[in-house]
Amino acid sequence: MPTSLNLLWQGRPTRAEPGPVLKCLAPLTRRYELSAGPRRVHTSAYLDTVDWRLRRRGLVLSHEGDALILDGNAAPRTEKPASRTSWPARIEHLAPGPVRDGVAEAMWIRAVAPKVRTRTVTSEVAVLNEDGKTVARIEWTEATGVEPAKTEPLTRVTVRPLRGYAGDAERVARVLLRTEGFAPADGSLYEDLLHATGLSESAAKPVITPGMPADVAVATALLGFADAIRDNLQGTIDDVDTEFLHDLRVAVRRTRSLLKICGDLLPPRLAQRYAPRFKSVGDLTTPTRDLDVYLLELDDLARSITVGEPGDLDPFGEHLREELARERRALVRGLRSKGFTRMLDGWRDALREVIENGDSPVTARQLAAERIGQVAKRVDRKARAITPESPAEHVHELRKRCKELRYVLEVFKPLCPPETFRAVLKDLKRLQDVLGAFQDGEVQSDKLRVYAKDMLESKHRPPAATLLAMGELLARFVRQQHESRHELTGALEQFLGPKTHARIEELLA
Known part of the structure; x- marks a missing residue:
């Protein structure tokens, strides 16, 4: 019973x-x-x-x-x-x-x-x-x-x-x-x-099919990203939880990547007109998201302090919350603005028109093979150029190209052999994890220096214990960057090996 x-x-x-x-x-x-x-x-x-x-x-x-x-x-x-x-x-x-x-x-x-x-x-x-x-x-x-x-x-x-x-x-x-x-x-x-x-039945999302005209396929994917931006907009404005902003930003990044990779399939100048607008949305949302991430990790960072007490970082947390409140006000103003609303509505209308009237002679399957191949070659070229002496800018450029490859793979996932797709994505994610750790180490250490400087220049100077604890965090982020750079050599060798190459070739066949 x-x-x-x-x-x-x-x-x-x-x-x-x-x-x-x-x-x-x-x-x-x-x-x-x-x-x-x-x-x-x-x-x-x-x-x-x-x-x-x-x-x-x-x-x-x-x-x-x-x-x-x-x-x-x-x-x-x-x-x-x-x-x-x-x-x-x-x-x-x-x-x-x-x-x-x-x-x-x-x-x-x-x-x-x-x-x-x-x-x-x-x-x-x-x-x-x-x-x-x-x-x-x-x-x-x-x-x-x-x-x-x-x-x-x-x-x-x-x-x-x-x-x-x-x-x-x-x-x-x-x-x-x-x-x-x-x-x-x-x-x-x-x-x-x-x-x-009616809540048990989730709304069916438009699916890209192999024989679909290429311009319709691109517009369908972009409209899905626009839907994600719309669906996460109010939760972001109301600050329901930090994942609403994260999901909105992911949809914006995917939009920008697909416009770069496949924007030429859209009506003339449509991609050129909207690409800078979505870049502005990305720039608008970045400060708030960076502060969200710092605050989400702060308790764990505080518990890891070996010299001093976790409470030594409390003034730093208060500074972050003050910065977040200021940045959120700017974010909410931007997302509530008539300009943003008109931009998103106009973008969705334009995409629906492409879906209704698209007639590209190229099929979605042909486009997928062509563009996945192009982006994969760019990743391969950037990856092979990386050496232990390469400047950080080159590593960051490779990370961006890897993101583009992941996004275009996800767009055309319905057209790929499932097992091969999963294997390629797994290979790519291993490399992205190392590149992401390198990026996080550099970005967080740079921002920590800025935060420390701002706190020292404020009316309420932080205690010495807080600065010492922040110094320990800075050393950790720098160490993370160095360790990730060391791991990158092995990750690149694995990604550039014959197995991953064969899987990508199979994906394009």
Whole structure:
């Protein structure tokens, strides 16, 4: 017998009135006493991150009245009085306790917010044995979706055994299943609510097909990136969590790369007109993202300090937060501006027109082979030119070309042999990891010098302990850059070897 058994009530809604509920349970009265509790009406909100991280782990988090309830296949049912009643909320906004511990890993740095709101009516029937001991509880739950759409009432009946009485609860469940109107529930009430409101079906994204005209394929991919920018815009403006800005920036970078690689397939001057505009968006978002990353890592960096105490970096953290607040104001102004809105709307309209009227004689498959080959050759040429004595600028240029190769591979993924695609991407990612560590070491060490200088020139000069701790971080970033540079030689040898070359050739065949 599982921890609980969920049943579906197929009869008319009862609004959990005790009379109809007890009538359904009449067959049990020959052996058990039934004690009906009060009927309760409350609102519920089922919470998840924007990318459904809890649902993917089999977790169901709900806010009911003054409690947070965690349930699901991967977690025992736990309840905690809610200290937070406004949403969205990141993990640090949830009260410490079993619910927070149960969702922390799944939530990561993302925020939870209501996916579905319901008006819920519940009642409970205690099942007592001949000794008057409660052996099971039967929960009758009737939920009506309120947001994002109204639904018909959905009813679930849950049999929960008490410790040591699993056999009695199983007997109760069997009796109920023999009663007309009951059936095993295939899914949870939450899943049925998602289905009833249309949230369980994700919107189908346009797919690039081999025979599609090349200009239509490029516009389709670019429109997908524009959709990602739009979908992450409000979350970025509202500062729901840092991943909204990250995902928006990734979509902007992919747009810029594809315009560079395949922009000639679009109508004349369209790419030239929009490429600098998307560069401006990238420049606008960079300072805030850099500060987000620093603050996300600051606690771990503080704990790693070997000379001094983690608290020595508190003034540095305060400086970063002040800088972030200033940069976020500039970011929000830019993203809310009429110019940005007109740019994005005009870009989407132009892409839709290409999708409707595109007629390139070149197919998407032909374009994929040609452009993947061109970018792969540029990467190969840059990679072979790197030596231990090459300046950092050349390493950074190789990193940019590798990003372009990864983006163009991802665009044309539907046209590539799956196994070969995965192998090439894995080979490329190994090299990118080393290049990224080198870049991070240099960028973070350079920025740390700037932050230290700004703090020294401010009205509130930092304590000596803070500067010493920042110096230790600076040494670490420089060491990371040197170590990554040393690892780069081996990573390049592996990437430029015959296996990766053969896989890319197979990809283009």
